[in-house]
Amino acid sequence: MQITGNITPESLMSLEQYHKWRKIHKADLLAHRKLRSIHLGEHITLQFESEKTIRYQIQEMLRIEKIFDEEGIAQEIEVYSALVPSGSNWKATMLIEYPDVNERKRELARLVGVEHRMFVEVEGHARVYAIADEDLDRSTDEKTSAVHFMRFELSDAMKASLKAGAATKLGCDHTNYPAHMNISEEALASLASDLR
Numbered sequence: 001m002q003i004t005g006n007i008t009p010e011s012l013m014s015l016e017q018y019h020k021w022r023k024i025h026k027a028d029l030l031a032h033r034k035l036r037s038i039h040l041g042e043h044i045t046l047q048f049e050s051e052k053t054i055r056y057q058i059q060e061m062l063r064i065e066k067i068f069d070e071e072g073i074a075q076e077i078e079v080y081s082a083l084v085p086s087g088s089n090w091k092a093t094m095l096i097e098y099p100d101v102n103e104r105k106r107e108l109a110r111l112v113g114v115e116h117r118m119f120v121e122v123e124g125h126a127r128v129y130a131i132a133d134e135d136l137d138r139s140t141d142e143k144t145s146a147v148h149f150m151r152f153e154l155s156d157a158m159k160a161s162l163k164a165g166a167a168t169k170l171g172c173d174h175t176n177y178p179a180h181m182n183i184s185e186e187a188l189a190s191l192a193s194d195l196r
Helices: 015-035 051-065 070-081 101-110 156-163 185-192
Strands: 037-040 044-048 089-096 118-122 147-153 168-174 177-182
Touching: 015 037, 015 051, 015 185, 037 168, 037 177, 044 185, 051 070, 089 101, 118 147, 118 156, 156 185
Parallel strands: none
Antiparallel strands: 037 044, 044 089, 089 147, 118 168, 168 177
16 A cells, blocks of 8 residues: 555555455554554544555445446545545544443433544643534534544644654543543654654
8 A cells, every 4th residue: 555645546556456455464554543543531432544544444445335436436535535634633533432322322412512622732732622523513412423523733833742752642621521641652653653
Protein backbone atom coordinates (compact mmCIF):
# COMPACT_ATOMS: atom_id res chain seq x y z
CA MET A 1 0.00 0.00 0.00
CA GLN A 2 1.59 3.22 -1.14
CA ILE A 3 1.09 6.29 1.07
CA THR A 4 0.86 9.21 -1.34
CA GLY A 5 -0.64 12.05 0.67
CA ASN A 6 -3.73 11.95 -1.51
CA ILE A 7 -6.10 9.05 -2.08
CA THR A 8 -7.12 8.92 -5.74
CA PRO A 9 -8.50 6.09 -7.88
CA GLU A 10 -5.07 5.82 -9.52
CA SER A 11 -3.32 5.40 -6.15
CA LEU A 12 -5.53 2.47 -5.12
CA MET A 13 -4.75 -1.13 -5.94
CA SER A 14 -6.93 -3.21 -8.22
CA LEU A 15 -8.99 -5.83 -6.38
CA GLU A 16 -6.57 -8.52 -7.59
CA GLN A 17 -3.49 -6.58 -6.41
CA TYR A 18 -5.15 -5.80 -3.08
CA HIS A 19 -6.11 -9.44 -2.55
CA LYS A 20 -2.44 -10.45 -2.80
CA TRP A 21 -1.21 -7.46 -0.76
CA ARG A 22 -3.79 -8.05 1.98
CA LYS A 23 -2.60 -11.60 2.65
CA ILE A 24 0.91 -10.34 3.37
CA HIS A 25 0.19 -7.03 5.13
CA LYS A 26 -3.12 -7.39 7.01
CA ALA A 27 -1.45 -8.12 10.37
CA ASP A 28 0.75 -5.00 10.06
CA LEU A 29 -2.27 -2.86 9.25
CA LEU A 30 -4.23 -4.23 12.19
CA ALA A 31 -1.26 -3.54 14.49
CA HIS A 32 -1.13 0.05 13.18
CA ARG A 33 -4.86 0.44 13.83
CA LYS A 34 -4.56 -1.07 17.32
CA LEU A 35 -1.69 1.28 18.21
CA ARG A 36 -3.90 4.23 17.26
CA SER A 37 -6.97 2.96 19.18
CA ILE A 38 -7.13 4.64 22.56
CA HIS A 39 -9.56 3.49 25.22
CA LEU A 40 -10.81 6.25 27.48
CA GLY A 41 -12.40 4.64 30.48
CA GLU A 42 -14.42 1.47 30.01
CA HIS A 43 -16.86 2.60 27.34
CA ILE A 44 -15.27 5.09 24.92
CA THR A 45 -12.66 4.28 22.29
CA LEU A 46 -11.12 6.75 19.87
CA GLN A 47 -9.70 5.26 16.70
CA PHE A 48 -7.29 7.89 15.40
CA GLU A 49 -7.27 7.67 11.62
CA SER A 50 -4.35 8.05 9.24
CA GLU A 51 -4.00 7.90 5.49
CA LYS A 52 -3.00 4.26 5.97
CA THR A 53 -6.13 3.34 7.98
CA ILE A 54 -8.45 5.16 5.58
CA ARG A 55 -6.75 3.75 2.47
CA TYR A 56 -7.17 0.29 4.02
CA GLN A 57 -10.85 1.02 4.80
CA ILE A 58 -11.51 2.09 1.21
CA GLN A 59 -9.71 -0.96 -0.21
CA GLU A 60 -11.69 -3.22 2.16
CA MET A 61 -15.00 -1.67 1.12
CA LEU A 62 -14.13 -2.08 -2.55
CA ARG A 63 -13.21 -5.72 -1.87
CA ILE A 64 -16.28 -6.54 0.23
CA GLU A 65 -18.72 -4.76 -2.10
CA LYS A 66 -16.83 -5.95 -5.23
CA ILE A 67 -16.76 -2.41 -6.61
CA PHE A 68 -14.93 -2.19 -9.94
CA ASP A 69 -16.52 0.80 -11.64
CA GLU A 70 -15.03 4.31 -11.58
CA GLU A 71 -18.15 5.92 -10.12
CA GLY A 72 -18.34 3.43 -7.24
CA ILE A 73 -14.64 3.85 -6.47
CA ALA A 74 -14.99 7.65 -6.52
CA GLN A 75 -17.95 7.44 -4.10
CA GLU A 76 -15.96 5.33 -1.61
CA ILE A 77 -13.05 7.77 -1.77
CA GLU A 78 -15.40 10.71 -1.22
CA VAL A 79 -17.05 9.06 1.80
CA TYR A 80 -13.82 8.18 3.60
CA SER A 81 -11.25 10.79 2.51
CA ALA A 82 -12.62 13.42 4.88
CA LEU A 83 -11.26 11.27 7.73
CA VAL A 84 -7.62 11.58 6.61
CA PRO A 85 -5.69 14.07 8.81
CA SER A 86 -4.59 17.18 6.88
CA GLY A 87 -1.27 17.76 8.65
CA SER A 88 -2.59 20.24 11.21
CA ASN A 89 -5.03 17.95 12.96
CA TRP A 90 -5.88 14.53 14.26
CA LYS A 91 -9.09 12.88 13.10
CA ALA A 92 -10.79 10.09 14.98
CA THR A 93 -13.78 7.82 14.99
CA MET A 94 -15.26 7.72 18.50
CA LEU A 95 -17.11 4.58 19.57
CA ILE A 96 -19.31 4.46 22.66
CA GLU A 97 -19.51 0.81 23.61
CA TYR A 98 -21.93 -0.83 26.04
CA PRO A 99 -22.49 -4.55 25.36
CA ASP A 100 -25.89 -4.66 27.09
CA VAL A 101 -28.62 -3.13 24.90
CA ASN A 102 -30.62 -1.65 27.78
CA GLU A 103 -27.53 -0.17 29.43
CA ARG A 104 -26.42 1.28 26.07
CA LYS A 105 -29.81 2.93 25.54
CA ARG A 106 -29.76 4.42 29.05
CA GLU A 107 -26.15 5.64 28.79
CA LEU A 108 -26.53 7.16 25.32
CA ALA A 109 -29.37 9.24 26.81
CA ARG A 110 -27.08 10.33 29.69
CA LEU A 111 -24.20 11.18 27.33
CA VAL A 112 -25.91 13.72 25.06
CA GLY A 113 -23.22 16.16 23.92
CA VAL A 114 -20.27 13.96 24.93
CA GLU A 115 -18.75 14.35 21.47
CA HIS A 116 -18.22 18.07 22.17
CA ARG A 117 -16.54 17.41 25.52
CA MET A 118 -13.66 15.30 24.17
CA PHE A 119 -10.26 16.98 24.29
CA VAL A 120 -6.54 16.58 23.80
CA GLU A 121 -4.15 18.48 26.02
CA VAL A 122 -0.54 18.87 24.93
CA GLU A 123 1.78 19.60 27.86
CA GLY A 124 2.22 23.36 28.21
CA HIS A 125 -0.79 24.23 26.03
CA ALA A 126 -4.51 24.75 26.53
CA ARG A 127 -6.96 21.93 25.83
CA VAL A 128 -8.21 21.51 22.30
CA TYR A 129 -11.81 20.29 22.12
CA ALA A 130 -13.07 18.09 19.34
CA ILE A 131 -14.95 19.48 16.39
CA ALA A 132 -17.50 16.69 16.00
CA ASP A 133 -19.74 15.33 13.28
CA GLU A 134 -19.09 17.94 10.62
CA ASP A 135 -20.90 15.85 8.00
CA LEU A 136 -24.17 15.54 9.93
CA ASP A 137 -25.51 15.83 13.46
CA ARG A 138 -25.54 12.46 15.18
CA SER A 139 -27.15 13.53 18.44
CA THR A 140 -30.64 14.58 19.44
CA ASP A 141 -31.87 16.15 22.66
CA GLU A 142 -32.81 12.64 23.84
CA LYS A 143 -29.65 10.66 23.02
CA THR A 144 -26.24 10.70 21.45
CA SER A 145 -25.06 8.31 18.76
CA ALA A 146 -22.77 5.38 19.52
CA VAL A 147 -20.44 6.57 16.71
CA HIS A 148 -19.03 10.05 16.14
CA PHE A 149 -16.39 11.49 13.83
CA MET A 150 -14.14 14.18 15.23
CA ARG A 151 -11.25 16.46 14.45
CA PHE A 152 -8.74 18.01 16.86
CA GLU A 153 -7.07 21.12 15.36
CA LEU A 154 -3.54 21.67 16.66
CA SER A 155 -1.59 24.94 16.57
CA ASP A 156 1.94 25.16 15.19
CA ALA A 157 3.24 25.53 18.75
CA MET A 158 1.41 22.35 19.81
CA LYS A 159 2.76 20.45 16.81
CA ALA A 160 6.31 21.58 17.67
CA SER A 161 5.84 20.48 21.30
CA LEU A 162 4.48 17.11 20.20
CA LYS A 163 7.38 16.52 17.84
CA ALA A 164 9.74 17.45 20.71
CA GLY A 165 8.15 14.72 22.85
CA ALA A 166 5.62 16.63 24.98
CA ALA A 167 3.27 14.45 27.03
CA THR A 168 -0.32 14.57 25.79
CA LYS A 169 -3.60 13.68 27.45
CA LEU A 170 -6.82 12.48 25.90
CA GLY A 171 -9.85 13.33 27.95
CA CYS A 172 -13.54 13.94 28.35
CA ASP A 173 -15.06 16.45 30.76
CA HIS A 174 -18.71 15.53 30.19
CA THR A 175 -20.55 15.53 33.53
CA ASN A 176 -21.54 11.87 33.14
CA TYR A 177 -18.22 10.62 31.76
CA PRO A 178 -15.28 12.42 33.35
CA ALA A 179 -12.08 10.68 32.26
CA HIS A 180 -8.58 11.46 31.07
CA MET A 181 -5.38 9.56 30.41
CA ASN A 182 -1.90 10.09 29.04
CA ILE A 183 -1.48 8.86 25.47
CA SER A 184 1.31 6.27 25.38
CA GLU A 185 4.64 7.27 23.85
CA GLU A 186 4.21 4.70 21.07
CA ALA A 187 0.73 5.93 20.12
CA LEU A 188 1.86 9.55 20.38
CA ALA A 189 4.79 8.89 18.04
CA SER A 190 2.38 7.43 15.47
CA LEU A 191 -0.02 10.38 15.87
CA ALA A 192 2.82 12.91 15.63
CA SER A 193 3.78 11.42 12.27
CA ASP A 194 0.47 12.76 10.89
CA LEU A 195 1.53 16.35 11.58
CA ARG A 196 3.39 18.66 9.18
